[in-house]
Amino acid sequence: MAKRLLITIALTAIAALLASSANAQQPEPRMTELRGHTMYWLLQPGEIPAIFEPEFVSIETADSFYYDEEPLIAVVSGDVAKGYSTWHLDHHEVVNDLVDGTAIAVTW
């Protein structure tokens, strides 16, 4: 189970490989010993570009580029509701945002 866990941790860093170009040069995965187990690094930090300055639009505007069936992670605070498309997050995996003054990381 522990080995499965470490492999799963590595998987969070390699998801982009599934959609990457077949011609992309991928570095040899490096390994790190962590808590008595081996962790594999298959991507360099930043290879999946996180969003640091997200912009938001109204529903009226979003209708132009969102599909009704598009999965969302919705974060609500008081009267503020924000939707983050997981199809878009497939390419970024992390959105750094502020909600009602609280810094959050929306991850996928």
Add this chain to the structure above:
Amino acid sequence: MQDRETESLWPQPWGECIMGRSEGKKLSEYPAIHTSYGEFKKLFPQGQLLKKPEKGEAGSPYDGYFADPDKLGMFGRVNDYEKLKGKDKVFGIRVGVQQVAVSEAYLVEHGFALIPSLPDPVIVTYDTTGKTAAAFAFEGRQRGMIMGLKPQGDRLVGPGRRAVWSARTGKLIEGNGDDLPVAPTMSAYWFAWLSFFPSTELIY
């Protein structure tokens, strides 16, 4: 995840730093609702959407991976899980040291799941049409599920119908009371959730 300033590593499911200067530090989970854009528009007509560069084609670049029930990650893991198949979707909740996963199939069949084992009782609701999953915890002042909160369609009805809430957002619709607090939940494949939380309770 990697924190740029400290170059430390944080697996998302744990929200805890496992390597680097921040090792041992923990992030707090933030409540979220899992839904679709079409449903979001109805629930939150004044809502805002993360801007995208273009509309593009519908779907995810990982649709092939999502559609393959036997492809579990990248290392050829065998799909030999009990109770659920490895790629079955669950909605996971963590409270302190407790973890509970509710299978999507259970929610599709029943429309909701009660979790009385957590310190504050939690109800997970699901709408098949809008593919909306949300969890609500009941704090002491809400008197908890023991008082007989009942799901009725897209509503949650309190004892004696003295209060009614939206089963999708937790907003108070009728009567007296506070909005139901949304509980943090995580959408995951069973094999991944179980990897991170091997002692998890499962409702399926």
